[in-house]
Amino acid sequence: MNLQELYARAEAIAPWTVEQRRALHRIPETGFQEFKTQALICQTLDALGIPHAEERTWVVGTIRGGKPGPTVALRADMDALPITEPEGCPFRSEHEGWMHACGHDMHMAIQLAAAKLLSEMKDALCGTVRLLFQPAEETVGGAEPMVAAGAVEGVDAVYGLHVQPYMRVGQIDTMPGCLNASTDEINIDVRGVSGHAARPHLCVDAIVCAAQMISALQTVVSRSASPLMPAVLSLGTIHGGQAPNVVCDHVQISGTLRAADPDLRALLKRRVREVCEGVAAAFGATVEVEVVSGYSPLINTPAEAERVLRLGARLLGTENALTRTAPSMGGEDFSYFVEKVPGAFWHLGCSAALPAAGLHTRELVPDERCLPIGAAMQCALVLDRMGMLE
Ligand SMILES: [Zn+2]
Ligand SMILES: [Zn+2]
Numbered sequence: 001m002n003l004q005e006l007y008a009r010a011e012a013i014a015p016w017t018v019e020q021r022r023a024l025h026r027i028p029e030t031g032f033q034e035f036k037t038q039a040l041i042c043q044t045l046d047a048l049g050i051p052h053a054e055e056r057t058w059v060v061g062t063i064r065g066g067k068p069g070p071t072v073a074l075r076a077d078m079d080a081l082p083i084t085e086p087e088g089c090p091f092r093s094e095h096e097g098w099m100h101a102c103g104h105d106m107h108m109a110i111q112l113a114a115a116k117l118l119s120e121m122k123d124a125l126c127g128t129v130r131l132l133f134q135p136a137e138e139t140v141g142g143a144e145p146m147v148a149a150g151a152v153e154g155v156d157a158v159y160g161l162h163v164q165p166y167m168r169v170g171q172i173d174t175m176p177g178c179l180n181a182s183t184d185e186i187n188i189d190v191r192g193v194s195g196h197a198a199r200p201h202l203c204v205d206a207i208v209c210a211a212q213m214i215s216a217l218q219t220v221v222s223r224s225a226s227p228l229m230p231a232v233l234s235l236g237t238i239h240g241g242q243a244p245n246v247v248c249d250h251v252q253i254s255g256t257l258r259a260a261d262p263d264l265r266a267l268l269k270r271r272v273r274e275v276c277e278g279v280a281a282a283f284g285a286t287v288e289v290e291v292v293s294g295y296s297p298l299i300n301t302p303a304e305a306e307r308v309l310r311l312g313a314r315l316l317g318t319e320n321a322l323t324r325t326a327p328s329m330g331g332e333d334f335s336y337f338v339e340k341v342p343g344a345f346w347h348l349g350c351s352a353a354l355p356a357a358g359l360h361t362r363e364l365v366p367d368e369r370c371l372p373i374g375a376a377m378q379c380a381l382v383l384d385r386m387g388m389l390e
Contacts, residue, residue: 001121002390003315006379009117010372016116017371020044021109022091028080028098028105031136032057037078037108041133044112048119050131058146059133063118065125065386070156072382073130075337076111077104077137077160083362102138102359103163103350103366106374110161110348113375118382126386130155132337141295143336151337157304158343159381160334161374165356167349169370172312172377173322174346176302181230181258182265183294183331188213188276190240191286194249203247207240209283210251214238216279220271230260231268232329260297260327297327298335304344311380311389312346316373344381348374 010017027036034057041059045052052061057078085092085099093099100106111131118129132151136142152158167173190213192204214235225231233255240251257272259265273289280287312321334345350366357363383389 001383001388003311003376003380006117006383007315007372007376010113010376010379013113013116014372017109017113017375018368020112021105021368021371024105024108025091025100026094028093028095028100030082030098031079031139031142034078034135038133041108041112045115048116050115050119055149056145057135058142059131060151061115061131061133063115063122063125063129063131065127065129066123067126069125069127069386071128071130071154072385073132073152073155073158073337074111074114074378074382075132075134075158075160075334076107077142078108078133078135079104079138081138081360083360086362099362101362101364103364104137106163106350106366106371107161108133110371110374110378113371114378114382117375117379126388129382137333141333141336143333147336147340152340155341157385158337158341159304159308159378160337160343160345161348161378162332162345163350163366163370164347165351165358165364165366166354167347168351168354169349169367170316170373171320171322171349172308172316172346173324174300174305174308174344175324175327176300176305178260178297178327179300179324179345180298180327180332180335181260181329182262182297184257184265184269185292185294186255186257186272187290187292188253189288190251190253190280192247192249195247197245197247200247204249204284205247206251206285207248209280209285210238210240210253212283213276213279213287214253216275217272220268220275224267224271225259225264229264230327230329231264232258233268233272257291258329258331262297265297295331295333296335296339298332298345299338300344301338301342304342305346307381307384308344308346308377311377311384315376315380348377
């Protein structure tokens with residue numbers, strides 16, 4: 001099998017793939033509520049004769065090749081977002097208030113197309129393909145519990161992708177090493193002592209303390225992280241106080257801390273705590289800092305990211321297989337799969353023209369012409385890893 005033939009096959013089934021995508025687009029569901037989505041995937045796998053197992057709302061399909069070889073996993077995320085889709089789309093969401101506005105319908109359709117193509121060549125396959133349909137990427141994370149349940153046990157390599165409207169159809173990108181930052185949530189609870197605003201000397205003003213804390217936190221990234229290492233701390237909420245003439249005794253601040261490196265992530269978490277505690281002590285206030293661990297950073301195995309770029313260059317031309325120079329500071333829980341086994345995550349251009357509306361917007365309209373490219377690439381990664389690609 002060569003790459004061009006693979007792409008021709010993906011093109012030939014493109015109308016089927018589009019049908020799958022549109023059916024999934026109609027039924028967007030939130031994390032761990034993907035029951036209709038799960039049922040539709042199972043139904044499609046049944047029609048393809050691919051055995052599968054379910055737990056919670058995830059699906060794991062298995063294509064056992066006729067010859068021995070590695071086990072290669074493909075992953076597609078399943079969930080949607082609480083966004084109301086505009087009128088006009090002929091396959092508009094039937095779940096009012098919900099929309100596949102992150103393109104996960106595209107990912108599932110690509111994975112089903114890859115499954116169809118790979119199962120058609122099952123007897124010749126040197127190894128096993130594992131199809132991971134993963135819930136809850138946008139919310140609590142479905143990858144971590146899937147890994148805990150053994151989703152990548154015995155897997156030799158794993159590949160996943162995300163459609164990206166910042167690139168045109170026919171372009172892909174990725175990079176070795178960190179592709180997505182960690183995402184930790186920070187909750188800061190500052191406690192002071194309330195009293196009459198005319199007698200602040202008898203109080204501990206939580207607002208003044210919080211103000212200093214917020215300023216001091218700006219130094220966590222700028223003074224504790226190497227300027228060459230991507231990291232960001234953004235505080236998104238602040239609440240406190242009840243009346244203009246009462247000294248406030250309680251301020252709550254929340255934010256997000258992101259880093260592209262596990263060691264840097266640990267250091268910054270520690271610094272946030274130290275800065276908050278130090279400032280609180282200076283003001284006679286108390287503080288509780290809670291760091292809620294989010295997704296770990298997604299670290300691509302260098303050789304597997306290079307495999308993506310090499311195959312991408314062969315399929316789409318070197319000018320269209322782009323090596324990113326910096327990671328995204330957005331989170332992606334594919335990270336849990338590549339923590340366990342070698343693999344790579346990559347981005348698939350999905351825009352007809354640029355600029356285009358971004359992910360997580362109601363205006364997102366991915367161009368379905370990227371579906372066969374995604375399917376051919378995922379199949380090519382499997383076959384190449386099995387040593388079957390010419
Ligand atoms: Zn998203
Ligand atoms: Zn997404």
